[in-house]
Amino acid sequence: MNAADVARYLKENPDFLSDHGELFAELTVPHPHGGQAISLSERQLHALRDKIRLLEGKLAELIRFGEENDEIGGKVHRMSLELLAAEDYESLRSVLFESLRSDFSVPNVALRVWNSVLTRAGEDFSPVSESVRFFAGDLRHPYCGAPGNLEVLDWFGVVAPHVRSVALVPLRRDAQVFGLLALGSEEAERFYAEMGTLYLSRIGDLVAAALRRQLG
Structure with a gap:
């Protein structure tokens, strides 16, 4: 045995x-x-x-x-x-950027809006290429990872060369994407492909709803 x-x-x-x-x-x-x-x-x-x-x-x-x-x-x-x-677009933008920087420790924030009924002067309404619109329209969840799109990277201005990871959050009106919220960090592991995006999606929903109220 x-x-x-x-x-x-x-x-x-x-x-x-x-x-x-x-x-x-x-x-x-x-x-x-x-x-x-x-x-x-x-x-x-x-x-x-x-x-x-x-x-x-x-x-x-x-x-x-x-x-x-x-x-x-x-x-x-x-x-x-x-x-x-927030009573107007300027207040909304100020609240959004300050919250992301202070509460969520995101040092670099950018916003682009297109196809809105109303527009404002400023970089948030600068023209966006067709490729970026298609990219944003295809997103089912926020994109997190390396900043592969140079056009989006340029939205961060002078700090763009130092950004190592990004979170790109689509802003929707029903099923149509009308804007993109971009978060950037100098840390390569701050936003990574496998991270959870539940709260990023909720923030995107909140921002989109607030923008629709201000811009139509």
Whole structure:
């Protein structure tokens, strides 16, 4: 009989150990964190403690994620209230940019709007190429990653050469994209392809709704 035969026998006869409980005290196995021998019951206790520590670590991680989400949710809520209170486009733009920079620590923000009923003077309404419009129109979720589009990169002005990652958030009127909110960072890992975009999408929805109210 080899080890595989013993393991198979125990699986096929689950009552064996309960019928021979004295084995737990008589048989010994190596300590999981040392060289000395311990009983099977002690080994089981160590295994349970290891599982408890693992579960405690996962619980702490879940609590941390929950607290982070609560904090982000609070910032998005505060932004939405300020956008609702904005009485004109200039106030709306100021609130948006200040919130993204102060609350969300995004150092570089740019906005482009097209196909709106009303327009304003300024860079936000500068002409946008057809390729950028097609790119924005094809987005189903915010784009996060390297700043591959040089035209969008230029929107950040003098800091453009230092931007290493971007988040591009489409702004929609029903199914049609009418603008793009661009966030830029000098850190290559700030916005990356695998990151979650739930809150970016919600911010895009809020900004789009506020812009439609001001611009039609």
